Amino acid sequence: MTTVQDLGRPGLAHLAVAPSGALDRQALRLGNRLVGNPPGAAALETTLTGVAVRAEADCVVAVTGAVCRITVDGSEVGWGTSFLLRPEQVLEVGLASAGVRAYLAVAGGISGPSLFRSQSSDVLSGLGPSPLRDGDVIYTSGVTGPPDPAEFSGRCRPSPRMDLLLHLGPRHDWLAPEAMAVIGWASWLVAAESNRTALRLDGPRLPFQRTGELPSEGVVTGAVQVPPSGRPRIFLADHPTTGGYPVIGVVDPADIGACAQARPGTTVCFRTRGYSAP
Numbered sequence: 001m002t003t004v005q006d007l008g009r010p011g012l013a014h015l016a017v018a019p020s021g022a023l024d025r026q027a028l029r030l031g032n033r034l035v036g037n038p039p040g041a042a043a044l045e046t047t048l049t050g051v052a053v054r055a056e057a058d059c060v061v062a063v064t065g066a067v068c069r070i071t072v073d074g075s076e077v078g079w080g081t082s083f084l085l086r087p088e089q090v091l092e093v094g095l096a097s098a099g100v101r102a103y104l105a106v107a108g109g110i111s112g113p114s115l116f117r118s119q120s121s122d123v124l125s126g127l128g129p130s131p132l133r134d135g136d137v138i139y140t141s142g143v144t145g146p147p148d149p150a151e152f153s154g155r156c157r158p159s160p161r162m163d164l165l166l167h168l169g170p171r172h173d174w175l176a177p178e179a180m181a182v183i184g185w186a187s188w189l190v191a192a193e194s195n196r197t198a199l200r201l202d203g204p205r206l207p208f209q210r211t212g213e214l215p216s217e218g219v220v221t222g223a224v225q226v227p228p229s230g231r232p233r234i235f236l237a238d239h240p241t242t243g244g245y246p247v248i249g250v251v252d253p254a255d256i257g258a259c260a261q262a263r264p265g266t267t268v269c270f271r272t273r274g275y276s277a278p
Contacts (some may be wrong), residue, residue: 001047001048001049001123001130001131002044002045002046002047002050002051002131002132003044003118003120003121003123003129003132003196004041004042004044004045004112004119004121004122004128004132005020005021005023005028005042005044005045005111005119006021006022006028006040006042006109006118006119006120007021007022007025007028007040007118007120007123007233008020008021008022008118008237009021009038009115009116009117009118009120009122009127009137012116013218013241015222016239016241016242017116017125017127017241018120018122018124018125018235018239018240018241019221020120020121020122020127020128020237020238021118021120021188021237022043022045022120022237022257022260023045023101023196023236023255023256023257023260024054024065024101024103024236024257024260024261025256026257027064027065027101027102027103027117027257028043028045028064028065028103028105028210028224029042030064030080030103031043031062031063031064031103031105032105032109032236034062034064034080034081034107035058035060035061035062035106035107037105037107037108037109037110037249038110040145041105041108041109042062042071042109042110042111042119043104043105043106043109043110044102044103044104044110044113044132044138045065045101045102045103046065046066046093046096046101046102046103047101048066048093048095048096048100048263049096050068050093050094050095050096051092051093051104051132052090052091052093053064053091054088054089054090054236055085055086055087055088055089055090055091055133055140056086056087056088056090057087057104058083058084058086058087059084059085059107059108060083060084060085060106060107061082061085061091061104061105061106061107061141062080062081062082062083062104062105063079063080063093063102063104063105064079064080064094064101064102064103064105064126064150065096065099065101065102065261066099066100066101066102066158066261067079067096067097067098067099067158067171068093068094068095068096068097068102069094069097070091070092070093070094070097071091071092071096071150072085072089072090072091072092073090074145077096080162081196082107084123085199091104096263097239098102098158098263098264099158099261100158100260100263101260101261105130105142106138107110108140108141108142109140109141110138110140111139111140111141112129112139112173113129114273115127115128117133117253122238123195123196123197123238123251124130124230124238124239125195125229125238126199126239131260133166134264134277135251137175137263146205149202153213153247156267158185158256158258158261158262158263158266159266160264160265160266161187161266161267161268161269162255162258162259162266162268162269163269163270163271164234164252164255164258164268164269164271165251165252165253165254165255165270165271165273166220166224166249166250166251166252166258166270166271166272166273167249167250167251167252167273168249168272169248169249170247170271171214171246171247171248171251172246173209173210174208174209174214174226174246174248175206175207175208175226175248176207176209176212177209177241178207179206179207180272182206182218183206183270183272184206184209184270185238186203186269187202187267187268187269188201188203188232188268188269189201189202189203189226189229189262189264189265189266189267189268190202190204190262190263190265190266191264192264193258194262194264195236195238196236196237197232197235197236197238197240197260198225198233198235198236198239199233199236199268200231200233201209201231201232201233201234201261201268204230204231204267205230206226206230206231206232206248207230207233207251208226208230208246214244214245214246215244216242216243216244217242217243217244217247218241218242219235219239219241219242219247220235220239220250221232221235221236221237221239221253222234222235222250222252222253222254222255222256223235223239223243223247223249223250223251224247224249224251224260224270225245225246225247225248225251226246226247226248228245228246231242231250231267232248234251234259236256236259236260249270249272
């Protein structure tokens, strides 16, 4: 599950096109700054198991995001810093030891066909390039600026616990009154079935006070939807643009990067805004 990602396709939900793009946008922007690219240049997003690439020409690269071992021809190199790959050298982004998604940025950015002004891979709809396979060749534009030394910083270390700010609405009134108390004190665990579409949570069931059919309506990145199981899920960048289960709130955009790096088993708690208990 290594895919090409940039900043995605925002503003196209009316065409049933999800925003897609890098799940951890801060990590993508950091990688691009380290190699002198614009913030939204396309890079590789790895998932847990990493990726190995062989250079066919000189290129400057950087790896950010998940904590992982990074080697060039077997020798360890630094995380969060730029370095030069020579022809035939092999860069390996190893297994993530903390977090989920690492970003491999290359000077000039990845060059390829755009769809709706983005090269991002959308794994739900199939828009954009397919996930990488052994033997794929990646091209760059070759256009770059000077790297930003101010961004040579310490690595992020994803926490085993996430406290997410939840803005309630529009359908939290479908939940039973006691459900709001559950949201205030309970915790959930990130499920192994989580992916770029949604962070699925295992734990307490949220009871409903309303039943029946809810007409499908638009959903956004960060929407917390509660299906009949009563266990919430948080929509991420490749989410469907409409849904028929109630959305009880939306995770604050500032917390979406943490969701992108949440491994299965990570504890999730919500802090609510927009509700006062009776």
